[in-house]
Amino acid sequence: MVHIYQLRRDIVHVCQRMYQRGYVAANDGNVSARVSDDRILITPSGMSKGFVREDQLIICDMDGKVISGNLNPSSELPMHLMVYRERPDVNAVVHAHPVVATGFAVAGIPLAQCVLPEVVLTVGAVPVAEYGTPSTEEVPESIKKYIQNYDAFLLANHGALTVGPDVITAYHRMETIEHFAQITLVARQLGRVNVLSDEQVQKLMQVREKLGIKGRNPLSCQGCTASCPNRIASEPRASSGEGAASEDDVVGRIVSQVLARLGK
Ligand SMILES: [Zn+2]
Structure with missing residues (x-):
């Protein structure tokens, strides 16, 4: 286990980076470590991540009882506790509202x-967990479904959540998904998202094994190819990106064929 002084330093460091990068507004976001x-x-709770100090962090037990600290713990404490209970390999949890990733979460x-x-190679696929009222048990409940298979999550109409073996890794996953969201948005605006082929993905899988990169869901994808091992089943049809576009094309072609036969 990492020493608690180091954990305090790492958490405050990550809070400052999140604030500086605009991943949180006002008192949004929360970070924890086992x-x-x-x-x-x-x-x-109720404090800007840009100003939080090491001595203001709160120690809780696994039932959410405050053991030490003068302030109240984040209102999203139940979400953090659920992750630690369900994933013994996870030692840190980061929650924020980075603008572009949250935009994808809002769009579903x-x-x-x-x-x-x-x-x-690193975070793999990022599913959208169904909307839950912030600070209630609905939030951990909606994430529970995905927690065993993923290390990064979009929370519908809310934000993003990443987990990891340590504070910095969990935070880096947040940076990675926000960056990925920004690039994906630009590619969509340019009108084309070229996905990697099965063969290219297989090669990456070999590289990953060689490098010994650990993660829950390294090579899942959705909307790439039908044979991809881990397509996200719960994605709403309208949001399946290229898949949706090609389905629309098929419908369009059928409609024009029918109209042609009708002589219109
Ligand atoms: Zn939030």
Whole structure:
């Protein structure tokens, strides 16, 4: 286990970076780390991540009881606790509202196409967890469905969540998905998203194995090819990117053929 002083430093460092990069507004966002089997360290509620100090972090037990700290823990504490309970391999949880990734979350579009090698190699696919009222049990409930298979999540109409073996890795996953979201948005605006082929993905899989990169869902994708091993099943049809466009093309072609036969 990493020493608690180091964890405090890492959490504050990550909070400052999130604030500086505009991943949070006002008092948004929260960061936590596992301290021991029954203790976590979490940011306080109602405080800007740009100003939070190491001594203001709160220690809670796994039932959410405050063990030390003068402030209240983040209102999203139940979401953090659920992740630690469900994933013994996870030692840190980062939640923020980065603008472009959150835009995808609002649109209900997962970041799940095999497009960028670095993303395929590290976070893999990012599903959209169904909307839950912030600070209630609805939020952890909606993420629970996906928690065993992914390390990064979009929270519908809310924001993003990343988890990892340590604070910096969990935070880097947040940076990666926001960057991926920005690039995906630009490519969509340019009118074309070329996805990697099965063969290219297979080669990446070999590289990943060679490099010993660990992660839950390294090579899933959705909308790439039908044979891709881990397509996200829950994606709404209208948001399946290129897939949706080609379906529309098929419908369009059928309609024009029918109209042609009718002589119109
Ligand atoms: Zn939030």
